Amino acid sequence: MNAPHSSMRSVASTLVATALLLLVSCSLGTQGPPGGFVLAAVPKGPQTHTIVIRELKFQPAVLTVKVGDTVEWKNDDIVPHTATSTRPKKxxxxxxxxxxxxxYVVTKRGTYLYDCTLHPNMKAELIVR
Ligand SMILES: [Cu+2]
Known part of the structure; x- marks a missing residue:
């Protein structure tokens, strides 16, 4: 009677050990594999975005950025321009x-409508999240 009993116990302890292994590997799995994959998942730092002014247009006309990002307006046109926020004035x-x-380093969330004071029909939007 001793032998079957101990074999049952050994099966049970094997099952427990397997379950523990699964638990450990699952919790390790949520941390993600090491290397580039983890680096890619880390949020990026401040970014620089370029808005090109060409043919009397801001391109892109609508740009979404984050607080701390830098926005650069580059005049690639054949006449001078400005990038001037009108609502709100910022x-x-x-x-x-x-x-x-x-x-311009963006400091505050919001939606900023801006235009060119020399060509008021040049309208665009900067959205800061
Ligand atoms: Cu202009």
Whole structure:
């Protein structure tokens, strides 16, 4: 009677050991594999976004960025422009001569409508999340 009993116990302890192994490997799995995959999952730091001004247009006309990001307006047109927020008034590049650029570090969330004071029909939007 001793032998079957101990064999039952051994099966049971094998099952427990297997279950523990599964638990351990599952909890390790949630941390993700080491290397590049983990690095890719880490949120990126502040980014720089470029808005090109060309043919009397801001491109892209709508840009979404995050607080701390830098937005650069680059005048690739054949006439001067500005990037001037109108609603709310928050930033103003001043006159951007042809070929020049202006950088602005975004500090506050919101939706900023801006235009060019020299060409008020040039309208665009900066969304800060
Ligand atoms: Cu303009």
């Amino acid at each position: 930033f103003d590049s001043g006159i951007l001569p042809v070929g020049s650029s202006w950088k």
